[in-house]
Amino acid sequence: VLYSHEKVKMEGTISQQTKLIDFLQAKMDQPAKKKKGLFSRRKEDPALPTQVPLQYNELKLALEKEKARCAELEEALQKTRIELRSAREE
Numbered sequence: 017v018l019y020s021h022e023k024v025k026m027e028g029t030i031s032q033q034t035k036l037i038d039f040l041q042a043k044m045d046q047p048a049k050k051k052k053g054l055f056s057r058r059k060e061d062p063a064l065p066t067q068v069p070l071q072y073n074e075l076k077l078a079l080e081k082e083k084a085r086c087a088e089l090e091e092a093l094q095k096t097r098i099e100l101r102s103a104r105e106e
Contacts, residue, residue: 034072037072038071038072038073041071041072
């Protein structure tokens, strides 16, 4: 019972964090309207490139691709180990 309660609580936290990440990513994608105040004469250095962070969903897809690739590599490694073991026994 305690385990299921903790699991539900964790899933709620994860969904809230996901929503927050999506919101902040969307906010970063929108052009910022800057207010010009009395002392705000500082300009950004155009020589510094600004990297646009990937959307959360794009990162999730990239992670899934990497997991699939890792699983394929693990499987190939296991096959190679089995072949090596059988070659040593002969």
